[in-house]
Amino acid sequence: MTTVKWANKxxxxxxxxxxxxxxxxxxxxxxxxxxxxxxxxxxxxxYGNTSINLLKQSNAWELxxxxxxxxxxxxxxxxxxxxxxxxxxxxxxxxxxxxxxxxPITRPWGRRTACFADPDGHLWEIAQLL
Numbered sequence: 598m599t600t601v602k603w604a605n606k607x608x609x610x611x612x613x614x615x616x617x618x619x620x621x622x623x624x625x626x627x628x629x630x631x632x633x634x635x636x637x638x639x640x641x642x643x644y645g646n647t648s649i650n651l652l653k654q655s656n657a658w659e660l661x662x663x664x665x666x667x668x669x670x671x672x673x674x675x676x677x678x679x680x681x682x683x684x685x686x687x688x689x690x691x692x693x694x695x696x697x698x699x700x701p702i703t704r705p706w707g708r709r710t711a712c713f714a715d716p717d718g719h720l721w722e723i724a725q726l727l
Contacts, residue, residue, distance in 0.1 A: 609641075610676065611650040613657040613666055614717045620651045623716050627695050654717075675712070675720040683709045683725040690723075703727070 614620040621640045624630055630642035630649070638656045642649045657666045680686045683701045690713065691697065698720075700711025709725040 607647055609648040609650055611652050611657075611660070612715070612717065612719050613654040614651050614715075615654050616716065617651060617653050619716050624649065624651065626693050627690060627715075675722050677722040677724050680723050680725055683711055683723055686723050687711050 612620075617638070617640065621635075624640075624642055628642070628644070630644060632640060633643050633648060634641040639650055639652045642651075652660070654666060654668075687697060687701050695713050698712045698714060700723075701709055702711065703709050707727050709727055710722050712720060712722050714720050
């Protein structure tokens with residue numbers, strides 16, 4: 598199967614957040630990202646070739662209607678960031694006040710990983726290819 602030409606990269610990930618100011622502070626502290634755009638409803642961060650858009654959950658319906666904004670318990674997805682040294686990144690995240698949910702763990706499928714959550718429960722994995 599070949600990839601369609603218009604689907605060459607993910608340019609933006611939008612996360613629906615309950616408290617924009619709390620989430621903005623988390624992402625600034627955890628990742629030290631540059632803000633590309635900001636208004637009273639969203640903050641968009643530069644994450645290299647992808648933007649991370651934190652959007653107030655109350656404004657999300659406008660983007661996805663007629664679909665419903667999910668509010669139930671449990672993870673819906675996990676975002677993975679490839680890094681050269683998981684242990685070093687875990688140390689840096691912990692220095693920035695991020696609590697790891699697990700890891701670093703050497704996985705049987707050839708990766709070393711760790712997982713953490715932002716204040717709204719969006720899961721992030723940092724992964725190192727072994």
